[in-house]
Amino acid sequence: GAVVSQHPSWVICKSGTSVKIECRSLDFQATTMFWYRQFPKQSLMLMATSNEGSKATYEQGVEKDKFLINHASLTLSTLTVTSAHPEDSSFYICSAREGSGDTDTQYFGPGTRLTVL
Amino acid sequence: GQNIDQPTEMTATEGAIVQINCTYQTSGFNGLFWYQQHAGEAPTFLSYNVLDGLEEKGRFSSFLSRSKGYSYLLLKELQMKDSASYLCAVMDSNYQLIWGAGTKLIIKP
Numbered sequence: 001g002a003v004v005s006q007h008p009s010w011v012i013c014k015s016g017t018s019v020k021i022e023c024r025s026l027d028f029q030a031t032t033m034f035w036y037r038q039f040p041k042q043s044l045m046l047m048a049t050s051n052e053g054s055k056a057t058y059e060q061g062v063e064k065d066k067f068l069i070n071h072a073s074l075t076l077s078t079l080t081v082t083s084a085h086p087e088d089s090s091f092y093i094c095s096a097r098e099g100s101g102d103t104d105t106q107y108f109g110p111g112t113r114l115t116v117l
Numbered sequence: 118g119q120n121i122d123q124p125t126e127m128t129a130t131e132g133a134i135v136q137i138n139c140t141y142q143t144s145g146f147n148g149l150f151w152y153q154q155h156a157g158e159a160p161t162f163l164s165y166n167v168l169d170g171l172e173e174k175g176r177f178s179s180f181l182s183r184s185k186g187y188s189y190l191l192l193k194e195l196q197m198k199d200s201a202s203y204l205c206a207v208m209d210s211n212y213q214l215i216w217g218a219g220t221k222l223i224i225k226p
Contacts, residue, residue, distance in 0.1 A: 009211060009213055010211075034159075036159065043152075043159075043160070043161055043162035044152070044159055044160050044162070045159070046159040091212075093214065105202075105218070105219065106154070107216070107218075108204075108206070108214065108216040109214075110213035110214050110215065110216075111212075111213055111214045113212060
């Protein structure tokens with residue numbers, strides 16, 4: 001099946017620094033990528049939707065200047081957490097969708113655990 | 118390698134009961150999640166099992182057997198709105214999520 005990877009798997013950083021998380025579709029071209037945040041044992045909160053070559057669409061309540069998303073190619077999207085604070089510590093998961101319809105399958109990445117000290 | 122298997126598609130009748138199975142082979146185990154995802158929407162959390170046994174939550178129940186690497190999601194009194202994809206995901210020893218491909222559940226009147 002289709003594979004989505006994330007890098008890094010784990011990151012620990014100091015408060016005030018920026019962290020970049022990569023999401024790659026390894027064997028297909030992803031026209032759309034999604035970024036989620038998971039709180040312990042809870043739902044995935046959609047943060048933003050990114051389409052290749054265009055600006056990301058952020059969900060209500062998500063600061064676009066804090067969570068910078070770049071979808072530079074059909075196989076790579078990056079999420080940069082700028083000026084990270086301890087409350088940004090979370091599990092960030094991306095998913096990638098091949099195709100353009102709502103019924104197309106999303107493939108999920110393994111997640112990146114961010115800890116801000 | 119790590120692997121999660123679940124059926125690609127299932128069909129059931131409104132008012133009936135359906136069981137969606139999930140088998141896994143992972144390096145370590147830190148819990149199993151079930152999510153429901155309607156087309157075009159974000160996944161919704163249904164259940165989290167880390168100990169063996171059955172957990173019931175309304176019309177939905179989830180079962181886990183760690184020794185068998187097996188879980189199922191049981192949906193009772195099916196409603197048309199239950200038509201969705203159901204995703205099984207296991208958190209491995211590195212706290213990474215390994216995802217199944219999802220089971221598309223079709224409910225017929």
